Amino acid sequence: MKFRSLIFANLFRKKVRLILTIGSFAIALVLFTFLAVVNSAFSRGIDIAGADRLVIVNRIGLIQTMPISYGDQVRAIPGVKYVTQDHWFGGVYQDEKNFFPQFAIDVENHRKVYPEFIVPDDQWNTFVKDQQGAVVGARTAKRFGWKAGDRIPIKNTLYGPTKTWEFNLDGIYHTEKADGDESQFWFHWKHFDENVPAAVKSTAGWYILKLDSPDDAVRVAKTIDAKFANSTSETKTETESAFAAGFAKQFGNIEFLILTIGSVVFFTLLLVTGNTMAISVRERTSELAVLKAIGVTDRSVLFLVLVESVVIALFGGLLGLLLAWAAIPVISVALNGLLPPLLLSKTMLSVGLVFAVLVGVASGLLPGIGAMRMSVVNALRRV
Amino acid sequence: MIRVDGQGSGNSLIQVRGLSKTYRRGGEEIQVLQRLNLDVDKGDFVGFMGPSGSGKTTLLNLLGGLDVPTHGSITVAGDEITHMSGSKLTQWRARHVGFIFQMYNLIPVLTAFQNVELPLLLTKLSKSERRKHVETALSVVGLQDRMNHYPRQLSGGQEQRVTIARAIVSDPTFLLCDEPTGDLDRKSADEIMALIEELVAKHGKTVLMVTHDPVVAARAHTTLHLEKGVLVEASKLEQGVVAGGVR
Numbered sequence: 001m002k003f004r005s006l007i008f009a010n011l012f013r014k015k016v017r018l019i020l021t022i023g024s025f026a027i028a029l030v031l032f033t034f035l036a037v038v039n040s041a042f043s044r045g046i047d048i049a050g051a052d053r054l055v056i057v058n059r060i061g062l063i064q065t066m067p068i069s070y071g072d073q074v075r076a077i078p079g080v081k082y083v084t085q086d087h088w089f090g091g092v093y094q095d096e097k098n099f100f101p102q103f104a105i106d107v108e109n110h111r112k113v114y115p116e117f118i119v120p121d122d123q124w125n126t127f128v129k130d131q132q133g134a135v136v137g138a139r140t141a142k143r144f145g146w147k148a149g150d151r152i153p154i155k156n157t158l159y160g161p162t163k164t165w166e167f168n169l170d171g172i173y174h175t176e177k178a179d180g181d182e183s184q185f186w187f188h189w190k191h192f193d194e195n196v197p198a199a200v201k202s203t204a205g206w207y208i209l210k211l212d213s214p215d216d217a218v219r220v221a222k223t224i225d226a227k228f229a230n231s232t233s234e235t236k237t238e239t240e241s242a243f244a245a246g247f248a249k250q251f252g253n254i255e256f257l258i259l260t261i262g263s264v265v266f267f268t269l270l271l272v273t274g275n276t277m278a279i280s281v282r283e284r285t286s287e288l289a290v291l292k293a294i295g296v297t298d299r300s301v302l303f304l305v306l307v308e309s310v311v312i313a314l315f316g317g318l319l320g321l322l323l324a325w326a327a328i329p330v331i332s333v334a335l336n337g338l339l340p341p342l343l344l345s346k347t348m349l350s351v352g353l354v355f356a357v358l359v360g361v362a363s364g365l366l367p368g369i370g371a372m373r374m375s376v377v378n379a380l381r382r383v
Numbered sequence: 384m385i386r387v388d389g390q391g392s393g394n395s396l397i398q399v400r401g402l403s404k405t406y407r408r409g410g411e412e413i414q415v416l417q418r419l420n421l422d423v424d425k426g427d428f429v430g431f432m433g434p435s436g437s438g439k440t441t442l443l444n445l446l447g448g449l450d451v452p453t454h455g456s457i458t459v460a461g462d463e464i465t466h467m468s469g470s471k472l473t474q475w476r477a478r479h480v481g482f483i484f485q486m487y488n489l490i491p492v493l494t495a496f497q498n499v500e501l502p503l504l505l506t507k508l509s510k511s512e513r514r515k516h517v518e519t520a521l522s523v524v525g526l527q528d529r530m531n532h533y534p535r536q537l538s539g540g541q542e543q544r545v546t547i548a549r550a551i552v553s554d555p556t557f558l559l560c561d562e563p564t565g566d567l568d569r570k571s572a573d574e575i576m577a578l579i580e581e582l583v584a585k586h587g588k589t590v591l592m593v594t595h596d597p598v599v600a601a602r603a604h605t606t607l608h609l610e611k612g613v614l615v616e617a618s619k620l621e622q623g624v625v626a627g628g629v630r
Contacts (some may be wrong), residue, residue: 002504009492290488293449294502294549295477297470376449380484 003300007307010284018312021276025316025356026323028269032262033324033352034331037342039258040179043245052214053113054221055243056207059234062247063088065203066233068193071106074209077223079216084109085204087192089185091154091165093144100140102154102185103205104192113210116176123148123171131191134167137182139341141172143333148172154185159196179343208240266359273363277309281367288371289379302372309364310357317356321349384422385429385605387614391422396557396589397446398422402455404441404612415441417612418455423557428583428590430603437609439593440561446591447480447559448472460556477505481550485562487542489534495521495545496530502553520552521545523586524578540571547578557589558582564599576602 001007011018056074058064068085075083089102107128111117119127119135127133134152146152150169156162167187175182193201211220221237228235238246281288288301296304325344332342384391389400399421406413415438423429431439444450446457448464456465464475489498499520503513521527524544534542543563550558560579564572576599582588583604592603600606607614 005497006490006493006501009490009497013492286486286488287490290482290484290490291501292473293447293476293482295473295505297473377444380449380488 001307003304007304007311010280010304010308011311014280017276017280021273021312022316022319024272025269025313025359026320028265029317029320029352029356030324030327031265032355033321033344033348034328034342035258035262035265036348036351037324037328037344039255040345040348041342042254052211052217053240054209054211054217054224054237055240056209056224056235056237057243058206059225059236062206064233065200065205066207066235068202068204070228070233070235071204071207073227074207074224077220077227079212079220080209081212082109082112082210083207084113084209085189085207087189087203087205089154089156089187089192090158091156093152093154098144100137100143100183100185102187104189105186106189110186113208116180117173118176119171119173127170130168130170131188132166132168133170134185134187135171135173136169136185138172138174139182140185141169146172152185159192159200162195165195179345181341183341266355269359270363273309273313273359274366277305277364277367278370280308281305281371285374285379288374289376292374292376293380298372301374302368305368305371306361306364309368310360313356313360313363314353317353317360320356321352324352325349384424385427385607386422387420387607389420389422394424395422396425396427396460397591398456398458399446400456400458402442402445402457403453404438404445404450405453415612416445416452419612419614421607421614423589423591425589426583426587428580428602428604429592430600430606431591431593431609432595432597432600432606433609438612439609442609443559443561443591443593447482448476477502477553479556481553481555481558483543483546483550483558483560483563485565487534487539487546487566489542489545489549491534494531494533495526495537495548498534498545499530499548499552502549506553516552517548520548523551523582524548538571539567540574543567543571543575544578547575547582551582551586551588557591560590560592560594562594563592564594564596572596572599 056066056070058066065087071083071085074080084106086106087104089104091102092098093100111119111124123135127135136146136152141147146169148169148171152167152169153164154167155164173182173184174180189204209220211217217239221239224237225235291304292298292301328342328344335342384395386395391398399419402416402419402421403414404416406415419442431442433439441450445452446459448467452465456463458464459479462475462479464472467475489495490501493501496517499517500513503516506513508516518527518530521530524547526541526544526548529537529541529545534545537545543566547563558579563579564575567575579590579592580602583590590603592599594600
């Protein structure tokens with residue numbers, strides 16, 4: 001590009017303004033990326049939900065339990081391949097800030113229903129044999145520096161007199177996908193059942209079932225809910241993605257909130273950079289007029305303005321993404337599990353960069369068109 | 384031979400016929416130029432004088448293809464420019480016209496070298512060829528040792544020299560100077576005029592210049608007076624008037 005020295009020189013014409021504009025881009029990109037990461041964290045369960053999995057919960061609400069006998073009855077329905085159940089434990093490790101989800105799981109069927117959680121066979125076999133054993137996600141293990149063989153005390157907050165339950169950490173699971181949930185803590189449902197008060201015994205928090213085919217989902221869900229209608233524990237059966245979406249919505253309409261804030265960020269940034277470019281172009285009216293006088297075409301003038309705004313946007317965008325890349329893991333750790341793990345994916349980085357370029361083009365477009373249409377005679381007269 | 388009667392030979396470098404320019408301002412029509420004729424040959428140096436608002440700069444803008452006339456035609460080196468499209472006119476300007484402005488209008492963030500190089504960026508010349516041309520142009524104006532200076536590091540006279548170098552670097556058909564010494568002290572103005580004279584005498588450039596200053600105008604081969612949009616007088620006293628034309 002023959003005009004690069006002109007573009008480069010124009011970029012650094014007002015250094016303070018350049019730094020402030022790039023700074024505003026960077027901060028907006030950090031905010032934009034953070035919002036995207038939070039949104040992704042909340043919707044991750046929906047994205048990774050198996051199409052061939054259904055979740056059964058108590059029709060009254062998620063905190064109400066169901067009899068453990070439902071498992072065998074559900075297993076008998078045609079189209080159901082495997083059934084497993086979970087129970088929420090809600091314990092505390094050392095401090096309430098150290099939140100991570102703990103589930104009492106059905107050791108026999110859990111792996112069949114959730115093949116995406118990968119535990120080395122030797123660790124799993126140890127866990128199966130160890131009634132006080134536990135398996136934890138790699139992220140949580142890393143967070144607290146746990147390793148297989150460690151003894152993990154968890155304060156009991158919901159069930160019975162035993163104040164602290166101690167577990168042997170037998171294994172650490174990973175997920176197939178990089179953004180999979182590696183925060184859970186699992187232990188034996190049998191161990192749970194033996195130690196909880198009578199009112200909680202022989203119950204499941206929810207059931208997860210794997211189907212022979214996703215095509216059976218509607219029929220099986222209707223059959224299950226009909227089967228337990230008018231019982232003491234009526235059920236609500238839905239696909240795993242619908243369950244995850246409903247769960248995320250308990251926090252409010254996160255997606256709408258994030259879209260709204262994101263739009264405000266976008267338009268504010270557009271106004272800031274658009275105004276900056278407009279001022280910058282207005283200051284150079286006579287110079288642009290001279291360029292046109294000596295033979296630079298209208299399109300080239302537009303191109304020069306657009307390249308300038310896009311370069312500013314790219315620098316600001318890259319700086320913002322770099323800051324986000326550095327800050328998001330720190331924020332994620334600082335949140336202590338209050339939010340699902342915040343993961344900045346390559347896709348989000350690419351989207352952020354495209355977002356920056358779009359703002360760059362949009363903010364340079366109006367001043368650029370103005371410069372393109374500017375009459376040389378009038379512009380020179382203004383000098 | 385410069386003529387203003389429209390009776391030129393037809394071989395003139397610049398032929399202007401029946402040129403009129405009317406502006407509308409607040410619903411009122413203002414006729415700036417009225418059926419103006421002009422013939423300028425290659426190597427001529429013509430000065431335009433006249434009071435403010437007489438249409439000097441408008442004439443220069445029309446001759447430089449920066450503006451379009453209401454009526455009439457302008458033909459330069461056989462190209463009739465009055466009916467060219469905007470983009471064709473832009474290309475034509477790049478090839479045929481060198482502009483020298485009163486306020487220099489250099490790009491402040493570019494060095495003298497980069498400013499002079501600008502018109503060449505529109506050509507297919509290689510980087511080394513461009514450098515050669517720029518160095519030649521800067522040596523013609525005596526600023527080869529200042530090529531890496533920014534406009535703020537140059538005096539007004541030096542800035543105007545850079546503008547002249549920028550105007551001649553692509554070897555245009557003619558130069559248009561709008562008050563080239565208007566912002567300079569007398570000494571610098573003399574130096575600039577000497578340079579323009581040299582461009583005409585040594586390098587055979589054709590120069591059309593607008594000025595308020597009679598001393599500067601006297602340096603031109605011919606001075607034409609514009610009053611109320613009409614070329615009413617042609618003077619270069621010592622050369623006399625010939626049948627409405629002058630030399």
